[in-house]
Amino acid sequence: MKILVCISNVPDTTSKINFTGDNKSFDKNGVQFVINPWDEYALTRAIELKEAKGGTVTVLNVGEADAEPNIRKALAIGADDAIRVNADPKDAFFVAQQIAAIAKQNNYDMILMGKESIDYNGSQVHNMVGEMLGIPSIVPASKLDLIDDSTARLEREIEGGKEVVEVKLPFVASAQQPMSEPRIPNMRGIMTARTKPLQVVEPVAGETKADYVSFSKPEKKGGVKMIDAENAGELITLLRNEAKVL
Template identity: 45%
Template sequence: MNILVCISNVPDTTVRIKLADNGATIDNTGIQWIINPWDELALTRALELRDDPSSGVKQVSVAHVGLVGAEPTIRKALAIGADNAYRVNCDPADAFQTAACLASIVKNASFDLILCGIESSDYNGSNVGGMLAEMLDWVSVSGVSFLKVENGSITVNREIDGGRETLQVQSPCVCVVQKGIAKEPRIAAMRGIMQARTKTIAVSEWNGAESLTTVASYQPPKARPSCKFFDADSPEKLLEALQNEAKVI
C-alpha cells in the first residue's frame, strides 16, 4: 500500500498576520513557513504505519502545490521521513485549483490512500480533501481522528456531531484527518535531514486547472473593545453586565 500525504505551506501559527497594499495582499516579510499542523500530524501517522510491518504500507509520499519557495517545507517533510515528494509548480488561488493540481499527480501514480489535514491554518477552508476525492471519484471520509491499516485493510474513527463512528473503508480512499490522528508531530533527526538532501522532489508544471474563487481584499479583524474588569470579591457585578449589557445569560 502506498500513502500520499498532501501538505500545505503556511505561516507559523503564532505570527500576527499583517496586511500589505491596503489589504490587497498579506505582508510576507519575516514570516516563517511551516508544514500545516494538521498535515504534519497526517504525515506522522502515515510514517508510523509505514514503520509498522504489519500495516502493509510500503511507501509514504508527500505532495504540495506551490512555487519553488516552498521547497524548504517539502524538504522538512522528507527529513521527517517521507520517501519522496511531488510538487506542482502553481501558486494556487483556491482549494479547487489546488485539488485539481493534486489530482493530476494522483492520476499518474498509484496511491491507495490519500491523507489531507482537516484544514489549512491560513485559509481555513477544509475543502481540498473532499474536492480531490470527488475529482478522482474515490470514497472520502472526513473528520478522521484515528487511522489503522492492517495488511492493507483500513479502519478509521470518524467524528460525527455528538459522537464517533468506527468505519471499515476500502481503498482507494481519501481520509481528511483531524485531532487525535497522531499524538505529537514527528521531529526530523540529523540523519533524516542528511537523507532528505538526496530524496527526489518530482516537479510538474501547472496543468491549466482554474480557480473558481478569488480574494478581492483582506481586512484586519475588528478590534475588540478593551476588557472591563470586575473585582474578584463582587462577581455579581459581572453577572449583571452579562445579563443587562451583553445580554448573553
C-alpha cells in the same frame, strides 16, 4: 502501501497577519512558514503506517519554490520522496485538480492531508479530490488503522460523537487530533532529506472558481473590564444587563 500526503506551506501559528498592495494580498514579509499543523498529523500517521506495514510515503505540495524548505522538512521527518507542483495555489478547486492529476498517474492506496489549512481555513480540498477521483473521502478522521491490505478502519468526528467507518482502499482522508503525535526531525533525518528526490512538475490546466478580491482585519476589542474576585457574582449581572448574553 503507497501513501500520498498533501501538505501546505502556511504562516506559523504565532504570525501577525498583515496585507499589502491595497489589502489585496497576504504580506509574507517577516513571516515564518511551517508545514500546516493539521497536515503534520496526516504525515506522521502515514510514516507510522509505512513503518508498520512497509511501503512509501510521498509528499505533495502545490506551491511555489519558497515551500521547498518545508517539503525538505517533511522528508526529514520520514517521507521517502516529494513532488512539488509549481503553481500559485490560488483556490481550493485548482489545488484539488492538481492533486487529482498527480494521483491519477500514480495509483496511491491512500491520500492523506490535514482537515484544513490554518491560512485559508477552507476545508475543501480533501472532499474535492475524493469526488474528482470517484473514491470515498473520510473527513475529518481522528483515527486511521489498516485492517488488512485492502481495508482501512477510520474514526470520523461528527457533531456530538464519532463514527466508525470501514472503507476499501483507495480513499482520501483528512487528519485531526488525536490521529498521531507529530514528530520533530532528527539530525539523521535532516541529513538524508537533502538527497531524497524532490520532483518539480508544472501544473495541469486548471481553473479557479473563487477569486480573492481583498482582505481585512477584525475591529479591535474595546479593552477588558475587570471585576474584583471578591464580588465575582457581579460578572453574571454584567453579562445579563450590559453584554446581554445571558
